[in-house]
Amino acid sequence: MKAPARATRTLLLAVDFSRPASRAVPYAIKLASILNLSLTVVHVLQAPPGFTSWRPATRRSLDPLRTKALLELGRVVRFANDHQVAAEYTLLAGVPEEIILQTADEVRAALIVMGTHGRSGLDRLKLGSVADAVLRRAHCPVFTIHAAAGGHPAVHPLRLNLGRILVATDFSPSSEAALRHAVELAKLLPADVLLLHVADADSTETGIEEKFSQALSASQAGDRVGEQLLLHGDPAAAILAHATRTKARLIVMGTQGRRGMKRLLLGSVAEAVIRGARCPVLVVRNGGRYRRLARPAPPGPRH
The missing domain is CATH 3.40.50.620 (HUPs)
Structure with a gap:
């Protein structure tokens, strides 16, 4: 072993x-x-x-x-x-x-x-x-x-397409960390980032443009985010439908990671998305603590 x-x-x-x-x-x-x-x-x-x-x-x-x-x-x-x-x-x-x-x-x-x-x-x-x-x-x-995601398990890793990343946000700390991870990946792949917020069907939520702006500023997204969209309806269903419509190759989102009866009663948007997604899903749990995914490359030789 x-x-x-x-x-x-x-x-x-x-x-x-x-x-x-x-x-x-x-x-x-x-x-x-x-x-x-x-x-x-x-x-x-x-x-x-x-x-x-x-x-x-x-x-x-x-x-x-x-x-x-x-x-x-x-x-x-x-x-x-x-x-x-x-x-x-x-x-x-x-x-x-x-x-x-x-x-x-x-x-x-x-x-x-x-x-x-x-x-x-x-x-x-x-x-x-x-x-x-x-x-x-x-x-x-x-x-x-x-299990239902497309592609063959023997595909060459370098041929995997992660060139379009859909980030679902509710503007919580965990969503902010999720966006920062998405931007980090997008810069390395490279990939485009689409930012989506889903409000309840009868929501009167205001200040969405300002919230989008603040999220982009906090994530240091630069020009990497190409779309910011507000939709209304069931969050998981809307995220999955938009991922299919835009041919997203990766969904990134935060989750509060509920446990126990509260979780069973309220459900989890992240878990519903994972069960229905036709592409991989990257989930960032609780608290919004961001730590870079990438390990710094070793310094090159000095000249």
């Missing part, structure tokens, strides 16, 4: 070898490359109840899964290395969301990338979702790609 490097910030790619996870791999490699981050690939074996360590009986029961996982992890690491991205893997057993979050903290992850099956309804409420749990608790932004 390889241990991830601890010296520098990294991009954490969580994989379960499903179709959504396969689609997430080239995106993780592309993002690690443009952000100058190393890549840590983590897979979590579902351990039996009461698991505390790799005891002989536990090891025997998990060995077949462990062997298969090591082979798959090795393939992902080689794929990343072939595209000049330094990558390592870690294979652990336990509760997937707990291990992913713990590993993200240990490797000082600047970004978590993962696929999501996007369950809805009673199935989602009963079984839960690893991606949902990570989204609600991660200390860094989370980049998700839904």
